[in-house]
Amino acid sequence: MNSVIIAVLIMLVLSLFRINVVLSLLIGAIVGGVTGGLTLENTISIFTEGMGGGATIALSYALLGGFAVLISSTGVPTAIVEGMTKIVGRGKSSRKKSLTKVLLILLVLLMAVFSQNLIPIHIAFIPLLIPSLLKTMNELELDRRLIATALTFGLTAPYVLLPVGFGLIFHQTIVDNMAVSGMEVALADVPKAMMIPTLGLIVGLLIALFIxxxxxxxxxNSKFVNENTAGDYSKKDILFAGISIVVALVAQLKFDSMVMGALAGIIILVVSGSVSLRKADELLTDGMKMMAFIGFVMITANGFAAVINATGDVETLVTNTASMIGNNQAIAALLMLVVGLIITMGIGSSFATIPIIAAIFVPLSIQLGFSPLATIAIVGTAGALGDAGSPASDSTLGPTAGLNADNAHNHIWDTCVPTFIHYNIPLIIFGWIAAILL
Incomplete structure (x- = not known):
């Protein structure tokens, strides 16, 4: 069996049995490397070198976690809740409770969507916003799996469909790699081709919301939730909290660095006196501890991806799949999508998957007579598959980072499994329909 399949299956099975995700990734990488023809020494060396690629994002998450706790201590969560209360009115009636839930879900969903296109900060907003709202979610008895699916939708659907922000990067990656592989397509063709697959994501979101x-x-309400959700706040603290968030956003966009963004925000809060220097040290440490798990997963995921790429079996998997297809377009489209799912589940990045699969899928699509739009749908959907549902993906690690701040949300069973069911399965179905119809 192909070493990539073995590595990904081992990682997923161990994770589902509640084995720590870091250990699951490590064991999967070692077994995959050895079965792929690498020596144990080479596998460990490649894994270790690959881990370096995740260091920056791990530091970013650590600082964002600290920044998030500082923001919470200023009273922003209380201000947000009071703002929602003013909109829906006071009282504990079921109707008012339902309206508050709807408003909170819309807030989370809109922030996630905006983070991909309008204000391209990706997952940086999650540790700033979500931990602050946990107490309100608990009082509303809101299922965090619903928030996880809403967040993942907002982190995935916009870049799949819209050529703005991260979406522009994703669409340009598809166009460039398809051109290199022998098929010229226009950037304007990508949204047309990805409209049907995106409909699958919308269907998945609606099922999660209403069923x-x-x-x-x-x-x-844990000790963390109670201690990091301020009951009282001053207008000055809220003002400087808002300024710190804006400064953090500007710094991140200017320097293309979440590290610089978080650092700038932290400095504003401390210099303004909204958080005392002595208190800031303790809060920053707590925030970094909160994000440490996510950082380790991201570092380990980079090592895992380096190993499965080094085996050369990613290309072999795609090539062997192509040889099984024959001339049946329907079977070809389905198998290509499944291969994309396997690869992205392991690598954890749809952007990094596109160059790998386009090199083989595009010539194969030309040979089988797929139209340019159908080929875009296959390549784009195959790349996006797994981004929602992979334990190593930003689109699942981000939601977990915020929702598990009080250790009450499991990364695999409360984020990855729900997002896999509600998004990957519909993506395969609607991506296959797009490939057949276009």
Whole structure:
């Protein structure tokens, strides 16, 4: 069996059995490397070198975690809740409670969508916003799996469909790699081709909202939630919290660095006196501890990706799949999408998957007579598959980073499994339909 399949399956199975994700990635990488023809020594060396690629994002998450706790201490969560209360009115009636839930879900969803296109900060907003809202979610008995699916939708659907912000990068990556592989397409063709697959993501979101996670789910207010959700606040602190968030955003966009963004925000809060220097040290440490797990996963995921790429079996997997297809377009489209799912689940990045699969899928699509739009749909969907659902993906690690701040949200069973079911399965179905119809 192909070493990539072996590595990904081992990682996923161990994760589903609640083995720590870092250990699951490490064991999967070692077994995959050895079965792929690498020596144990080479596998460990490649894994270790590959880990370096995740150092920057791990530091970014650590600082963002600290920044998030500082923001929470200023009273921003209380201000947000009071703002929502003014909109829907006071009282504990079921109608007002439902309206508050709807407003909170819309807030989270819109922030996630804007983070991809309008204000391209990606996952940086999650550790700033979500931990602050956990107490409100607990009081509303809101199922965090619903918030996880809403966040992942907002982190995925916009870049899949819209050529703005990160979407422009994704679409340009598809166009460039398809051109290199022998098929010229226009950038304007990508949204047309990805409209049907995106409809699959919308269907998955609606199922999660109105069917899967409608029922109340109780969570206890932990020490973290109570201590990091300020009850009182001053207008000055809220003002400087807002300024710090804007400065952090500007710094991140200017320097293309979440590290610089978080650092700038932290400095504003401390210099303004909104958070005392002595208190800031303790809060920053707590925030970094909160994000440490996510950082380790990201570092390990980079090592995992380096190993499975070094085996050369990614290309072999695609080539062997192509030889199985024959001339049946329907089977060809389905198998290509499944291969894309396997590769992206392991690598954890749709952007990094596109160059790998386009090199083989495009010539194969030309040979089988797929139209340019159908080929875009296959390549784009195959790349996006797995981004929602992979334990190593930003689109799942980000939501977990915020929702698990009080250790009440499991990364695999509360984020990855729900997002896999609601997004990867519809993506395969609607991506296959797009490949056949276009």
């Amino acid at each position: 899967s996670y409608r029922k109340p789910r109780k969570y206890e």
